[in-house]
Amino acid sequence: MISVRHLNKTYVSPGRAPFQVLKDINCHVTAGEIISIIGPSGTGKSTFLRTLNLLDPPTGGEILVDGENILAKGYPLNKLRQRMGMVFQNFNLFEHLSILDNVTIGPIRLLGMTRDEAHNEAMQLLRKVGMAEKATAMPASLSGGQKQRVAIARCLAMHPQIILFDEPTSALDPTMVGEVLSVIRQLAKEGMTMLIVTHEMKFARDVSTRIFFMTEGVIYEEGTPEQIFEHPQHTTTQTFIHRIRSLYYNIPRADFDIFGIFSDVEQFCIKYALLEQMEPTRHIIEEMLMTLIPSNQRPVSVDINYSENDYTLSLTFTLPAGSRSPLIHEDADQLALNIVQGMCRDIHEEQTLQGLLIKLTL
Amino acid sequence: MPTIMRKQVILFLPTLLLLLLSACDGKNTQVEIKNEADLAGKRIAVSTGSIYDLELSKRTDILLERYSTTPDIIAAIKSGKVDVFKDDEIMLSPSDLRRHGLKKAFLTDQTFDVAYAFRLDDGETVTLFNRFLAESRQSGLYDEIVHRWFGTEEPDTVSMPYLSQSASGPTLFVGVSVLMAPMSFREGDQWKGFEIEILQRFAHYAGRPIDIRYYDLPGATAALHSGKIDVLSSSFFVTEERKKSVLFSDPHYVCHPAYFVLDNKAALSLDFWGLLKESFHKNLIVENRWRFIVDGLYETLVISVWSLLLGTLLAALVCWMRMSRNRWIRAVARIYIDFLRGVPLLVLLMMMFYVVLAQSGLNATTVAVISFSLVFAAYVSEMFRTAILSVGKGQVEAGIALGFTPLQTFFYIILPQAARAVLPVYKGEAVSLFKNTSIVGYIAIQDLTKASDLIRSRTFDAFFPLIVITIIYFILAWLLGKALDLTIKRKNQ
Numbered sequence: 092m093i094s095v096r097h098l099n100k101t102y103v104s105p106g107r108a109p110f111q112v113l114k115d116i117n118c119h120v121t122a123g124e125i126i127s128i129i130g131p132s133g134t135g136k137s138t139f140l141r142t143l144n145l146l147d148p149p150t151g152g153e154i155l156v157d158g159e160n161i162l163a164k165g166y167p168l169n170k171l172r173q174r175m176g177m178v179f180q181n182f183n184l185f186e187h188l189s190i191l192d193n194v195t196i197g198p199i200r201l202l203g204m205t206r207d208e209a210h211n212e213a214m215q216l217l218r219k220v221g222m223a224e225k226a227t228a229m230p231a232s233l234s235g236g237q238k239q240r241v242a243i244a245r246c247l248a249m250h251p252q253i254i255l256f257d258e259p260t261s262a263l264d265p266t267m268v269g270e271v272l273s274v275i276r277q278l279a280k281e282g283m284t285m286l287i288v289t290h291e292m293k294f295a296r297d298v299s300t301r302i303f304f305m306t307e308g309v310i311y312e313e314g315t316p317e318q319i320f321e322h323p324q325h326t327t328t329q330t331f332i333h334r335i336r337s338l339y340y341n342i343p344r345a346d347f348d349i350f351g352i353f354s355d356v357e358q359f360c361i362k363y364a365l366l367e368q369m370e371p372t373r374h375i376i377e378e379m380l381m382t383l384i385p386s387n388q389r390p391v392s393v394d395i396n397y398s399e400n401d402y403t404l405s406l407t408f409t410l411p412a413g414s415r416s417p418l419i420h421e422d423a424d425q426l427a428l429n430i431v432q433g434m435c436r437d438i439h440e441e442q443t444l445q446g447l448l449i450k451l452t453l
Numbered sequence: 454m455p456t457i458m459r460k461q462v463i464l465f466l467p468t469l470l471l472l473l474l475s476a477c478d479g480k481n482t483q484v485e486i487k488n489e490a491d492l493a494g495k496r497i498a499v500s501t502g503s504i505y506d507l508e509l510s511k512r513t514d515i516l517l518e519r520y521s522t523t524p525d526i527i528a529a530i531k532s533g534k535v536d537v538f539k540d541d542e543i544m545l546s547p548s549d550l551r552r553h554g555l556k557k558a559f560l561t562d563q564t565f566d567v568a569y570a571f572r573l574d575d576g577e578t579v580t581l582f583n584r585f586l587a588e589s590r591q592s593g594l595y596d597e598i599v600h601r602w603f604g605t606e607e608p609d610t611v612s613m614p615y616l617s618q619s620a621s622g623p624t625l626f627v628g629v630s631v632l633m634a635p636m637s638f639r640e641g642d643q644w645k646g647f648e649i650e651i652l653q654r655f656a657h658y659a660g661r662p663i664d665i666r667y668y669d670l671p672g673a674t675a676a677l678h679s680g681k682i683d684v685l686s687s688s689f690f691v692t693e694e695r696k697k698s699v700l701f702s703d704p705h706y707v708c709h710p711a712y713f714v715l716d717n718k719a720a721l722s723l724d725f726w727g728l729l730k731e732s733f734h735k736n737l738i739v740e741n742r743w744r745f746i747v748d749g750l751y752e753t754l755v756i757s758v759w760s761l762l763l764g765t766l767l768a769a770l771v772c773w774m775r776m777s778r779n780r781w782i783r784a785v786a787r788i789y790i791d792f793l794r795g796v797p798l799l800v801l802l803m804m805m806f807y808v809v810l811a812q813s814g815l816n817a818t819t820v821a822v823i824s825f826s827l828v829f830a831a832y833v834s835e836m837f838r839t840a841i842l843s844v845g846k847g848q849v850e851a852g853i854a855l856g857f858t859p860l861q862t863f864f865y866i867i868l869p870q871a872a873r874a875v876l877p878v879y880k881g882e883a884v885s886l887f888k889n890t891s892i893v894g895y896i897a898i899q900d901l902t903k904a905s906d907l908i909r910s911r912t913f914d915a916f917f918p919l920i921v922i923t924i925i926y927f928i929l930a931w932l933l934g935k936a937l938d939l940t941i942k943r944k945n946q
Contacts, residue, residue, distance in 0.1 A: 173856030183851035
């Protein structure tokens with residue numbers, strides 16, 4: 092159905108070095124497949140999805156849909172997009188239209204359906220995603236999970252042959268993730284062809300026929316859910332599978348938003364049921380960034396990782412290469428040092444090419 | 454009438470009435486002025502840039518106040534803002550003086566020649582005019598005209614002798630910038646007065662049809678130079694300085710300036726309601742003066758509505774250019790916007806009428822519509838742009854991903870949302886455009902504001918006509934806002 096050959100995508104912005112997001116991607120998708128694309132943030136998963144319907148045109152390679160190169164000049168892209176639905180991370184419901192009109196605008200304007208036909212079918216679809224009673228509501232009055240379900244109904248109304256899901260649950264509160272995932276599961280049962288970029292590992296494992304593990308712009312490893320989750324071949328895949336829960340900050344300058352970080356840490360801990368670790372994590376970050384690491388040692392990055400395999404939470408601080416360790420410094424604030432040491436099970440320091448790594452395990 | 458409007462009107466009216474009252478109360482104590490020396494320490498009103506202005510500004514012992522028209526000066530002395538004013542003796546007839554409670558303080562021993570102004574290169578017409586004037590003086594026609602207009606106590610009631618219009622020959626375009634009986638004034642649609650009659654007789658003599666329009670003085674000289682008018686009739690004093698820029702005819706009149714003061718003995722004894730009733734009658738009913746208001750309103754509405762429509766279309770175009778991918782088109786749009794937002798509206802209007810489009814043959818109303826549309830487009834295009842940008846990028850992507858073309862996405866998805874976002878600011882700009890049309894009087898259009906000036910020039914009542922048009926402007930601006938609200942509401946359904 093879709094063949095991708097030597098796909099490349101490079102962002103060129105004036106005054107900056109060109110940035111290659113996708114590097115020589117090759118893959119094939121056949122009808123009926125449900126493929127989850129997993130991998131660390133910022134490795135081109137979403138971009139890959141968006142090149143498939145040319146929301147972000149690739150800079151090289153070719154994409155064949157039913158044997159035709161869609162990058163060829165004059166290819167009817169609008170028709171292609173009508174057959175290739177897309178569900179966005181931020182839902183993107185049309186804010187000025189009611190729920191019903193959001194679902195019917197495509198069929199009426201593009202498929203030439205009458206208002207009644209479109210209306211009836213839309214109500215069926217809304218019933219299917221459990222949103223029929225909100226048909227007359229405006230998008231602004233819905234919760235995130237409800238919006239995403241409407242977005243799926245809007246997509247289905249165009250009778251797509253394939254649906255691209257771009258992190259459909261990433262913008263949702265944890266309590267709403269379930270309702271959206273169960274709608275997608277239902278579609279999977281009905282045999283809809285789908286490509287899903289997701290961070291929901293359990294879901295990906297359950298629902299998919301195949302998994303693409305992407306990192307640094309390439310499909311690094313692909314296989315059945317069992318192959319990828321149980322027996323990953325490459326170490327990068329293994330590390331990812333094991334420490335998928337992570338939060339990362341880069342602090343380039345002396346001043347930074349400590350409260351923003353606190354709030355994210357709080358969210359992170361709630362999301363992964365780490366309520367007991369919430370306070371210690373906040374204390375360690377505060378002592379490290381505010382007291383122990385001098386404000387002239389920048390950039391500093393903080394990587395908070397939680398492995399769901401062995402249930403360990405670790406914080407890795409990266410200081411500029413050649414920095415002296417703030418933990419064995421003779422002038423170090425003893426109180427702060429005691430707090431940090433008291434809260435950690437293990438402290439590991441290492442000079443690497445990237446800089447001084449300090450890994451604190453709780 | 455909706456409640457909210459009633460409330461606004463109820464709040465608004467007392468303010469206006471208070472204004473009227475305070476104006477009526479402004480009588481000053483009697484000033485005894487018998488000669489030039491008595492003027493010391495007094496506040497004296499003159500017309501801006503007039504000979505009196507030039508002459509009196511050399512005196513350091515007086516306070517000089519400058520006003521643009523004689524009705525303004527009379528209003529100023531009646532409300533006690535000045536003590537005395539200087540003007541041609543003949544300008545205020547005994548009946549005028551009585552009506553306004555004024556009296557002549559003393560007559561100066563100065564005299565000034567008054568003549569018509571022609572273009573410097575139009576010696577031919579001037580020669581012809583001078584011959585006509587000389588022949589009239591000999592034949593007694595001139596004396597007859599003088600007697601008709603100056604020999605009466607009530608020049609307002611004099612009727613113009615009928616003269617048939619010559620159909621052949623080029624039209625003689627006359628600009629008048631003085632509206633005062635007995636020199637030149639209007640009764641309904643008809644021009645009347647001493648200076649008007651002479652010019653009409655001259656046009657007849659020369660075998661040319663005549664076209665008379667009112668111009669503000671600054672605009673009038675520009676109109677003369679740019680060829681929009683052939684003769685400027687403005688009770689001009691002949692001075693050496695003026696001779697450098699215009700060609701004067703032989704003097705058709707000699708002016709004796711006098712000083713005027715309030716005559717307290719003639720103070721009006723009417724109460725407030727009586728005054729209001731009299732004002733209403735005098736300003737709107739006599740000579741069907743309400744016609745000025747109706748005609749002016751029509752002109753104001755025509756300019757506003759056309760400017761609004763054309764300006765909005767042009768704004769859409771400029772907005773499109775401003776958001777174009779081509780950086781040259783973008784640059785053109787940006788320069789356009791910066792330029793038009795950086796030039797005062799009135800200056801732009803005069804520039805368009807007297808310089809840029811002077812030779813185009815377009816009438817003043819068209820020029821006004823063009824100018825207002827250009828400026829409106831410059832402001833509104835930026836509003837459109839920010840409104841379009843305020844619609845999230847996700848909306849565009851959702852539209853495209855659903856299979857809409859970029860154009861369809863714009864019309865079905867972006868435009869309805871942008872329209873909703875832009876409405877409040879657009880409404881404000883539209884109302885402000887409507888109000889700004891009040892400056893078109895500068896290019897000889899008789900709009901609503903000018904209508905009040907025309908009435909004031911006849912009645913010397915400074916307040917009533919202004920209050921009438923204030924109320925009209927207010928109500929119309931309010932209605933315009935409501936109408937725009939409704940249009941958008943319907944569009945969204």
